[in-house]
Amino acid sequence: DGGITQSPKYLFRKEGQNVTLSCEQNLNHDAMYWYRQDPGQGLRLIYYSQIVNDFQKGDIAEGYSVSREKKESFPLTVTSAQKNPTAFYLCASSITWVNEQFFGPGTRLTVL
């Protein structure tokens, strides 16, 4: 069954802790993306990667980090430097940057 998956679905974090969100795809897509979704603000790009071992900052990269060691995986770490991390995080992938992006089911992160 092909697709893009994210885990966990819900995540709770204490202030000052780093947390890593998982994103895996078996669609053989080169490009992968991380978005943050807040009410009334649409989807904002955090980081994106077009090829393995390379990635670019998006519009709101501060307080986040990523890695792209494998084509299938693009984990996102929310660090303690992110001042307002409570949000819904969506991962996406596409064949290339100018093709349809397929989204994962999302991870809802809540900072306690």
Added chain:
Amino acid sequence: GENVEQHPSTLSVQEGDSAVIKCTYSDSASNYFPWYKQELGKRPQLIIDIRSNVGEKKDQRIAVTLNKTAKHFSLHITETQPEDSAVYFCAASIRARGAGGTSYGKLTFGQGTILTVHP
């Protein structure tokens, strides 16, 4: 960078009516314009897209028009049904250059439109 403005933020129509959502973009180099539908609690899904070399595209009850000169594009839904109720996002994609001449691109999304279709 690219800026995408989407209007209206909410839209309420009666079943069977048409709905129109409009977006403007700032960067004339943008060349790919997708529309996504997000139902409550679900992931966004592509419903239609258009590239800069085309002025209009239609898929059953859904159509998108693009005016490159004015830098705006619109989503048209005809004969709306209650199941069309969702949040709709427009986006614009711009190409960028990475290290070593690699091509990159990213989508900039509008703020979203909450469409409600009343039976």
